[in-house]
Ligand SMILES: Nc1ncnc2c1ncn2[C@@H]1O[C@H](COP(=O)(O)OP(=O)(O)O)[C@@H](O)[C@H]1O
């Protein structure tokens with residue numbers, strides 16, 4: 001194996017316990033350099049606990065973990081020196097200016113001051129915040145703070161960039177700006193590792209991902225792979241009105257490959273959604289609304305766990 | 312060229328200080344000045360000139376007796392003010408320690424940075440007192456110069472223990488009691504305002520083990536040239552003996568909390 005092929009993350013039976021509670025229950029993960037890798041899962045799945053172990057800020061309980069081939073228990077500082085981190089909750093210094101936030105953070109890595117200043121300016125440009133560089137962080141919107149945190153995480157020119165729910169809580173426009181920036185990093189060859197509970201985010205940014213649920217990995221593959229493996233090409237969504245969807249389960253039986261009845265809608269999994277809709281009409285059923293869409297990771301998750309991601 | 316980690320942590324605090332230095336510095340001057348004037352002149356006028364008091368104070372005016380002690384109490388009060396809520400806040404509210412912990416800094420470097428910051432912060436306040444003492448003819452003495460680091464050593468003891476306490480707390484509920492039940496009694500009974508010998512016999516040993524009393528004695532000894540080398544070394548020794556375990560606890564608690 002050449003140095004280039006050495007995985008940047010290698011985890012075997014990785015476990016994290018908090019007291020008796022097992023937040024991460026023996027997961028295996030390999031991430032290659034330059035890859036963008038995602039942990040997709042609902043709240044409480046153990047994504048942040050995993051990310052914190054990878055970031056070298058949380059001791060593992062059992063199993064093995066190697067980052068850049070190093071053991072975080074003994075080489076934590078060295079590993080963190082080569083990582084960029086965007087934690088789930090922003091911890092910027094609200095009273096300092098944007099520029100000072102970046103410089104101070106760069107100084108933690110012992111980057112010379114002049115170099116910090118020039119990198120900080122460059123990165124503020126990259127995240128499109130140059131015009132606010134001497135303003136206080138307190139005055140920024142949530143999306144801007146997130147972008148600043150991303151800039152901060154890049155101050156040490158990391159080989160791998162860890163992002164814990166980079167866009168949670170942001171409005172769609174702010175999310176798209178962020179995705180665009182992350183996409184650029186990916187193109188520059190930075191290894192991206194992110195967690196999300198948005199399937200569109202995972203589809204946009206991840207070459208490969210694992211689906212996590214209750215501390216375990218329940219599936220792994222590229223977004224396309226997972227969709228082909230666990231879902232159909234298309235999905236027909238039918239709404240029969242609040243509380244009435246379950247009644248229709250029997251009458252829909254046999255249409256498409258599979259049915260999933262949710263509180264607010266029925267999902268019909270079929271490779272040809274329009275054909276399935278025609279069959280529904282032929283049976284004389286009249287949903288209040290219907291929609292044919294492509295399958296998403298949401299469907300994969302639903303299939304694997306029986307639950308919706310964003311509940 | 313590399314800069315010591317603690318200095319790089321200090322840089323962040325200095326940027327914050329730059330935003331609030333006016334009120335902060337004025338206040339840290341003002342409080343000891345008021346004490347010095349209020350107590351030194353007020354109580355002084357009652358005390359000075361009575362032979363029994365002169366004997367108790369060691370043949371110096373009350374202002375001379377009180378002034379150097381204020382160097383040590385100021386260090387302690389500053390340490391307490393900056394090491395309770397600000398430390399818990401660094402873990403819980405603003406997350407500044409958490410941000411540091413994600414970089415190449417280690418927990419003990421974060422601790423050292425925090426101590427260095429406190430030394431600077433206390434240095435500003437103690438320096439203010441030193442200027443007041445240097446201006447007042449009764450207390451003017453070259454001894455003030457070594458008394459300042461002595462006060463800082465005393466203040467670092469409090470910094471270490473109070474920081475360790477704050478770093479091991481989940482909530483701030485106990486903090487006002489630390490102020491009320493530890494800091495205020497030490498302030499009053501630590502020998503800054505009157506000789507510990509004038510306390511009831513039962514209370515004296517308590518004063519002797521508390522770091523504040525050793526700090527006060529040391530500052531006074533330097534300023535009034537009233538202590539021998541052995542006694543001074545003894546006081547420094549006790550302060551160092553207090554400092555080391557507090558520091559070790561800080562390292563432990565920071566490591567445990569930042570990397571969990
Ligand atoms: N420091 C902690 N102490 C105790 N329990 C924790 C701690 N951190 C996380 N947990 C628990 O571990 C589980 C997984 O949490 P987390 O890793 O944050 O999940 P996710 O990021 O996927 O939402 C949750 O049930 C959470 O309550």
Ligand SMILES: [Mg+2]
Nearest residue numbers: 047048049088
């Ligand atoms: Mg999380």
